[in-house]
Amino acid sequence: MPVVVDPDPMVVESLLASMPAGSHGVESVDRLNAWLAAHSDEYAVVLGPTLTDEESVSTCEALRNAAPTISTVLVRESMDADLLTFAMKAGARDVVLQTDGAAVADAIARAYHLFVALRGPAGAMHMSKVISVFSPKGGVGKTTLSVNLALALTAKGARRVCLVDLDLAFGDVAITMQLFPTHSIEQAIGSEDSMDVEMLDSLLTRHQDSLMVLAAPPHPDTRERVSPRLVSRIIRTLRETFDYIVIDMAPSFDEQVLTALDETDEVVLVATLDVPTLKNVKVAVETFDALHIAKDNRHLVLNRADDEVGINADKVEGILGMSVATQLLSSVDIAAATNAGSPIVVSDPEHQLSIAVRELATRLAGHMVAPPGSERGTEAHAPQGKSEAEARGRLRRRSKS
Ligand SMILES: Nc1ncnc2c1ncn2[C@@H]1O[C@H](COP(=O)(O)OP(=O)(O)O)[C@@H](O)[C@H]1O
Numbered sequence: 303m304p305v306v307v308d309p310d311p312m313v314v315e316s317l318l319a320s321m322p323a324g325s326h327g328v329e330s331v332d333r334l335n336a337w338l339a340a341h342s343d344e345y346a347v348v349l350g351p352t353l354t355d356e357e358s359v360s361t362c363e364a365l366r367n368a369a370p371t372i373s374t375v376l377v378r379e380s381m382d383a384d385l386l387t388f389a390m391k392a393g394a395r396d397v398v399l400q401t402d403g404a405a406v407a408d409a410i411a412r413a414y415h416l417f418v419a420l421r422g423p424a425g426a427m428h429m430s431k432v433i434s435v436f437s438p439k440g441g442v443g444k445t446t447l448s449v450n451l452a453l454a455l456t457a458k459g460a461r462r463v464c465l466v467d468l469d470l471a472f473g474d475v476a477i478t479m480q481l482f483p484t485h486s487i488e489q490a491i492g493s494e495d496s497m498d499v500e501m502l503d504s505l506l507t508r509h510q511d512s513l514m515v516l517a518a519p520p521h522p523d524t525r526e527r528v529s530p531r532l533v534s535r536i537i538r539t540l541r542e543t544f545d546y547i548v549i550d551m552a553p554s555f556d557e558q559v560l561t562a563l564d565e566t567d568e569v570v571l572v573a574t575l576d577v578p579t580l581k582n583v584k585v586a587v588e589t590f591d592a593l594h595i596a597k598d599n600r601h602l603v604l605n606r607a608d609d610e611v612g613i614n615a616d617k618v619e620g621i622l623g624m625s626v627a628t629q630l631l632s633s634v635d636i637a638a639a640t641n642a643g644s645p646i647v648v649s650d651p652e653h654q655l656s657i658a659v660r661e662l663a664t665r666l667a668g669h670m671v672a673p674p675g676s677e678r679g680t681e682a683h684a685p686q687g688k689s690e691a692e693a694r695g696r697l698r699r700r701s702k703s
């Protein structure tokens with residue numbers, strides 16, 4: 303996946319926002335070289351504006367010779383004819399302005415097509431991440447969080463995101479988003495062996511820009527006909543074209559949920575501050591243990607965390623034996639925004655709740671590669687200080703062991 307080089311972490315973060323999911327940031331050309339040595343399938347290197355002209359151009363030149371299938375994209379604060387000539391001679395594929403996120407995204411898309419053309423489709427594999435939102439209780443805010451999280455992950459259309467309603471009996475993603483789907487997962491029943499991207503695409507409902515929704519069936523009894531094999535086939539097919547797949551799960555460990563967990567990279571566990579919910583969440587945590595779901599891939603979200611009920615986040619952490627990743631306050635605004643058909647991360651991006659959801663999205667997306675021995679990796683960008691490649695798939699691998 304594309305890698306961006308810039309010593310300034312803020313610049314890296316902002317460039318990553320225009321790059322595909324799974325892109326990485328490194329702070330120096332040395333670290334870039336180490337990265338490339340370990341990733342022979344790299345197709346795009348973005349050289350950030352904080353690097354000097356000389357450093358950028360010499361890196362282009364070195365890469366042109368050493369790795370001709372990699373496209374280099376130079377990002378500069380300003381551009382002049384001399385620099386352009388210089389860059390083109392050095393073999394840069396594109397030179398774009400720092401302020402032009404769309405041009406960065408375009409350049410990477412072109413790099414990808416070129417790479418596929420040079421190496422053949424087998425040479426390039428799409429990276430995607432499956433994020434499942436679970437709670438053993440209904441009414442705790444799973445759907446509200448799934449919808450807002452999915453919208454936050456689209457990063458204003460820069461990333462392809464699909465929201466899957468896997469609450470097969472009582473799914474309400476569509477109604478929550480005021481969508482009127484003509485198709486749902488129901489039309490996929492029986493296609494376990496014939497499913498492909500095109501077919502699945504025809505079952506999706508478009509919300510905004512890049513958010514697509516796979517709706518739950520309109521009738522609860524359809525659920526029994528959705529086989530676990532179909533669920534896993536659907537998720538794998540979505541992985542071929544989407545950057546992120548967010549799954550709003552049913553509030554129980556039914557066989558479809560268990561199958562989806564097997565295909566999941568990160569699980570978000572939603573809890574509220576009431577004793578029955580916490581009791582059930584505790585059982586869910588024990589089930590995750592039994593399923594060998596890695597602790598690093600579990601993220602606890604406390605919804606309505608400010609409710610005055612005599613239990614606070616510290617107590618919850620004690621009871622569940624895991625730390626709270628995000629606390630979301632109670633606010634009529636979140637319900638009102640959803641009811642108005644424009645979820646809060648879209649209608650009021652500066653709302654405290656929107657900021658909290660976006661931060662969670664960034665954590666889950668896990669952007670930065672932590673340089674060894676540095677503190678950066680422990681920040682929100684890469685919570686476990688591991689590369690995304692390491693984090694990816696671990697949940698699935700362990701759950702099968
Ligand atoms: N943080 C919050 N503050 C206020 N209302 C909320 C909050 N989170 C969820 N709600 C409301 O609670 C209700 C249940 O939420 P929902 O997302 O449908 O739960 P679930 O999918 O877990 O059943 C909805 O009416 C929703 O608008």
Ligand SMILES: [Mg+2]
Binds near residue numbers: 446
């Ligand atoms: Mg729901």
